[in-house]
Amino acid sequence: MNWYGYAGNNPVVWVDPTGLVLRIVGDQRSVFAASRYLRQDPQMNNIIDDLKNSPFVYTIITNNNFDDLYDPSTRTISWDPHAALQTTSGGLQSPALGLAHEMGHAAVSDELLLLLTWVPMLFFENLEEARVILLIEDVAALTLGESLRCGHGGTPYWVPSPTSR
DSSP: OOTTGGGTTOTTTSOOTTSOSEEEESOHHHHHHHHHHHTTSHHHHHHHHHHHTSSSOEEEEEOSSSOOEEETTTTEEEEOTTEEEEOTTSOEEOHHHHHHHHHHHHTSOHHHHHHHHTSEETTTEEHHHHHHIIIIIHHHHHHHTOOOOSSSOOEEEEOSSTTOO
């Protein structure tokens, strides 16, 4: 058994002494690869650290069904590490940026998340989606050289790795 496996073979960066802060169920390598990629953006680096250092337990569950979402009732992110996104304007985004999007939902207080979810917003479904897309996802996309989204829509498609487009 490899005792460093829980930390993506990088225990200096991925330390969780209690084992209770950030739990990964499924494809750990893909989560670590996406996180390393996302940490190139300063804001995403802070969001990842905030989730890891939170007093709450967050779980990332990988899947293979193009299903990315955040469930605030269980603090669970569901993420497909092979689901890239073609934006409504024809741009391409990596699955890692999808993880950044869901982490953006997780990194806000439950009260604010609920409030923003109830405010409708044209092209974005609601104000929470607009907040995450415009203030988190698009900022990371610019840093990482990926396409921006101008709405909540898009078409998922399969790619071989979390950082592929």
